[in-house]
Ligand SMILES: Nc1ncnc2c1ncn2[C@@H]1O[C@H](COP(=O)(O)OP(=O)(O)OP(=O)(O)O)[C@@H](O)[C@H]1O
């Protein structure tokens with residue numbers, strides 16, 4: 001399959017009063033055409049930072065310290081404003097983690113959707129066209145009350161309704177790639193399923209590619225083809241979805257999976273000690289070192305992401321031979 | 325057991341240009357002191373609105389809310405101060421419920437001052453530090469940061485710390501861990517459970533994460549389009565849910581293991597479209613999507629049936 005997006009050795013930092021927060025550390029990441037890719041990892045590990053870098057919408061106190069991002073043949077970090085605006089309008093859509101910050105609280109849903117569509121690539125001939133397109137879009141994201149919803153301000157909608165409006169907004173823009181940052185946190189599992197089916201259809205029919213960031217690992221397992229596991233700004237493991245769940249290798253991936261609440265009701269929340277390191281002075285070696293039960297003296301040196309076979313790579317001294 | 329909160333035939337209708345939105349349309353339930361009562365159900369079915377009425381963000385259209393036998397069916401400003409202190413909330417959208425440009429210290433410290441829970445400013449600092457410790461955020465790293473510099477998970481943890489600051493008795497937790505990874509979620513839920521044991525706290529837990537509900541709730545109510553369609557003790561509900569909407573919901577839970585797959589009810593696919601909350605279907609309001617619907621379901625609203633101890637269902641077909 002053809003590559004659509006390639007991130008190479010990306011390093012992103014934030015300026016803070018305590019010094020620079022060295023968040024993303026040599027992150028490499030690839031999405032192919034029609035691929036559904038999952039990005040998982042602890043809160044604060046840098047998932048949103050990575051997605052925002054791709055659209056170049058990082059906050060003003062951020063620094064892209066090093067690295068390259070290629071979308072099709074465009075080098076995102078070097079691209080000029082017009083190219084970036086065009087990409088944001090026509091190629092890459094993003095569903096933001098926090099629906100309220102993606103919607104303007106002072107405008108009706110109608111105005112926000114109209115604006116998005118008016119500046120999109122869709123060929124809109126008349127006001128009626130626009131109206132119809134919007135109603136269809138709302139229906140697709142399981143919003144049946146379209147008349148009322150269009151006339152509502154965001155605060156008049158439930159959390160999940162706002163989230164579905166954001167999904168609709170993002171879909172107007174994503175012809176090639178959809179960056180979905182926790183898109184279904186406020187949706188019940190039945191509507192979630194309906195949305196995922198819609199996305200699958202877009203992948204099959206339109207050739208869309210999707211990056212799904214989510215803490216809901218059950219949904220991730222059902223939806224994506226490939227997973228990247230991130231810890232404290234580093235990719236620690238990547239493999240096909242099946243492999244991540246059946247044969248996780250990195251001690252962090254194992255820890256993460258052990259914490260998933262289960263329907264069997266035996267949820268053990270013990271043993272989940274420690275927290276992400278401070279990004280001002282992150283450990284120079286493996287960033288998971290301090291929390292790892294299997295660490296040894298090697299771990300003070302940073303392990304490279306080592307390809308074990310065609311679809312499984314891990315950054316950990318427990319695997320592979322000495323050289324790395 | 326002591327009923328801490330009792331809700332009777334509670335309704336909230338919102339006026340809009342297109343008619344009345346019947347967000348909550350006559351619900352009755354109680355929460356026992358010290359328990360975790362979960363409210364689950366369709367997005368838009370009225371769960372948050374219910375929570376908002378209990379904390380007093382707005383008064384109900386009709387019906388009553390009793391807290392420790394006191395009728396509190398009014399706006400929070402009309403409630404006694406000791407009751408407003410005892411009922412706290414963690415809102416669904418942490419980013420919009422926290423002022424983006426205030427220091428975390430002030431956000432968590434304000435309720436402490438409002439309710440006179442501290443004597444001087446050094447005490448504020450100490451108390452805020454303790455609360456941040458509680459939710460796994462190192463105080464030295466977070467005290468002087470602002471919400472706009474923080475990620476979704478960090479904000480959710482701060483909202484929880486703020487709700488805990490007034491030593492509440494009843495906390496409405498509206499999707500309190502939906503922005504948290506499974507590790508932080510497990511830690512925070514562990515914390516909530518420990519605090520519950522220590523201070524005999526009562527939780528109204530609103531969530532879409534049914535696996536979490538299975539693990540921590542004592543009883544569960546399932547909502548659909550403004551009504552509670554089924555209530556039962558947790559294990560009973562997960563093993564023997566009776567309402568077709570509950571079955572549809574439970575059969576769609578994504579899981580990661582075979583063991584869990586075997587516990588799910590047989591897959592029920594919804595038919596029809598989700599109805600508009602402006603024109604609620606007559607009879608049983610789920611009939612337009614129910615694969616089992618019969619003639620009477622279209623005309624007659626089902627009454628509440630007691631299946632067995634504590635298991636109540638609103639369906640004509642449940643015997
Ligand atoms: N504008 C900012 N200024 C300073 N630090 C920031 C800023 N934005 C994010 N950070 C920090 O960068 C780190 C990574 O944040 P990011 O939001 O990318 O994490 P995340 O993986 O998306 O987390 P979550 O799962 O909680 O959404 C966090 O420690 C966060 O506090």
Ligand SMILES: Nc1ncnc2c1ncn2[C@@H]1O[C@H](COP(=O)(O)OP(=O)(O)OP(=O)(O)O)[C@@H](O)[C@H]1O
Pocket residue numbers: 155156157158159160161186187188338339340345346347366367368369370371372373374416601
């Ligand atoms: N201020 C308001 N004005 C008008 N309608 C409102 C208002 N607040 C809520 N609603 C409507 O009430 C209904 C119930 O909303 P509520 O937020 O209680 O749902 P919910 O069950 O919490 O859903 P979710 O799971 O998506 O958060 C929705 O149709 C919503 O649009």
Ligand SMILES: [Mg+2]
Pocket residue numbers: 047048049097181475476
């Ligand atoms: Mg994020």
Ligand SMILES: [Mg+2]
Pocket residue numbers: 158159160371372373416498
């Ligand atoms: Mg809600």
